[in-house]
Structures are given as structure tokens and as C-alpha cells.
Amino acid sequence: xxxxxxxxxxxxxxxxxxxxxxxxxxxxxxxxxxxxxxxxxxxxxxxxxxxxxxxxxxxxxxxxxxxxxxxxxxxxxxxxxxxxxxxxxxxxxxxxxxxxxxxxxxxxxxxxxxxxxxxxxxxxxxxxxxxxxxxxxxxxxxxxxxxxxxxxxxxxxxxxxxxxxxxxxxxxxxxxxxxxxxxxxxxxxxxxxxxxxxxxxxxxxxxxxxxxxxxxxxxxxxxxxxxx
Numbered sequence: 291x292x293x294x295x296x297x298x299x300x301x302x303x304x305x306x307x308x309x310x311x312x313x314x315x316x317x318x319x320x321x322x323x324x325x326x327x328x329x330x331x332x333x334x335x336x337x338x339x340x341x342x343x344x345x346x347x348x349x350x351x352x353x354x355x356x357x358x359x360x361x362x363x364x365x366x367x368x369x370x371x372x373x374x375x376x377x378x379x380x381x382x383x384x385x386x387x388x389x390x391x392x393x394x395x396x397x398x399x400x401x402x403x404x405x406x407x408x409x410x411x412x413x414x415x416x417x418x419x420x421x422x423x424x425x426x427x428x429x430x431x432x433x434x435x436x437x438x439x440x441x442x443x444x445x446x447x448x449x450x451x452x453x454x455x456x457x458x459x460x461x462x463x464x465x466x467x468x469x470x471x472x473x474x475x476x477x478x479x480x481x482x483x484x485x486x487x488x489x490x491x492x493x494x495x496x497x498x499x500x501x502x503x504x505x506x507x508x509x510x511x512x513x514x515x516x517x518x
Contacts, residue, residue, distance in 0.1 A: 346372070411468050418437075419438075
């Protein structure tokens with residue numbers, strides 16, 4: 291089950307009920323119930339003059355997504371309210387977590403095995419196309435953000451999808467993208483992109499195993515529906 295935020299993105303910290311503020315929520319409900327922006331808000335501690343910490347966390351999260359989840363100190367410091375100290379805390383926290391909890395090596399046998407790697411993107415306000423590269427044993431090599439924005443075949447070129455897969459020497463890959471609309475049903479463009487990537491993968495010898503469309507409520511698997 292995907293984590294679902296009860297309150298909309300536009301609410302400020304002061305407008306949230308006390309029990310739904312990040313630190314209180316972590317204490318009473320546990321860290322697994324917090325969204326990415328709530329966890330980031332706790333790391334930041336406070337916002338800046340004229341902007342609360344939730345809004346600042348949203349902006350930083352967007353930078354992280356556009357950098358494939360890998361922090362860039364220079365890019366982070368371009369966000370107003372983020373100086374060297376905050377940028378260093380974010381970078382160090384993500385690197386520490388990456389060293390302690392690594393998805394690499396996770397074996398993928400079904401769509402449910404993919405969900406822990408992607409579910410934190412379910413509440414994003416824009417579509418995020420993710421690519422999970424796998425070795426010959428269907429073990430995860432890496433999970434990356436390929437594009438952010440509307441998913442269509444004019445924006446998604448196979449070279450963007452397969453560049454890292456070739457570098458990883460991947461045997462297969464899985465695509466996934468969130469639907470901010472809340473519907474898990476794929477669009478016609480989703481199907482066109484899937485077919486194009488599948489055909490390109492056959493030329494390169496990198497199999498497209500599945501394409502998942504996911505929301506905070508569930509997912510749609512092209513493979514499970516016999517479309518791959």
C-alpha cells in the first residue's frame with residue numbers, strides 16, 4: 291500500500307493539525323508513514339524568512355529528483371534558503387542512508403518486488419519516469435529518474451533510457467512512472483512509449499521486463515496485463 295498524504299501540498303506547517311506535523315507524526319506513527327517531503331522537513335529543521343520548512347522541502351525535493359536522487363551541493367545551494375550547512379546535511383544524510391540500506395542486489399520476481407523502490411514517488415505532482423536496471427539474475431543494479439514531466443514519445447528517446455543501462459551492463463530493465471491524476475490506467479502515449487522502448491531493447495539485447503504505472507492507491511503492470 292502506498293503512503294498517502296492526508297493534507298494537500300499547499301498547506302503551510304502552521305496550518306497542519308499538531309498531530310500531522312512531521313516530527314509529531316514520526317513520533318506517534320513511525321518514520322515509514324512520512325512522505326519524502328516530511329522526512330526532508332525534519333532534516334532541515336526550519337525554513338527561511340517568508341517560507342516555511344514544508345515549502346522549502348518541496349523545492350529541494352524537486353532538485354533531488356532532477357538529479358536522479360543524487361545530491362549536488364552546488365544545485366542544492368541554488369535553492370533560496372539552502373546554504374552550505376543545509377546542503378551538507380542533506381548530502382550527508384542521503385549518502386549515509388545509501389551506504390546502510392542499498393536496494394542493489396534485490397531480486398525482482400514480480401511487480402510487488404518493485405514497489406519498495408518506487409513508491410516514494412507516488413505523491414509527486416509531476417510524472418517521474420523511473421528506470422530500474424537488472425543483471426542476468428534479475429537483481430537490481432540501480433534505480434534512476436530518467437525524466438520529469440508529461441510522459442510522451444516525443445520527450446522520451448530510447449538513448450535516455452538505455453544510456454545508463456548500457457553503462458551498467460544490464461541484461462534487462464523495468465520502467466515505472468507515477469500518475470499524479472490518481473488513475474493507474476495507462477494512456478495511449480504510455481503504451482506507445484512502452485512499445486518503442488521494448489523494440490529498442492531488442493536491438494541492444496536489453497529486455498524490457500515490465501512497465502508499471504503507479505499512484506498512491508495501486509499500480510498497473512503491462513506484463514500482468516499481457517502487453518509485454
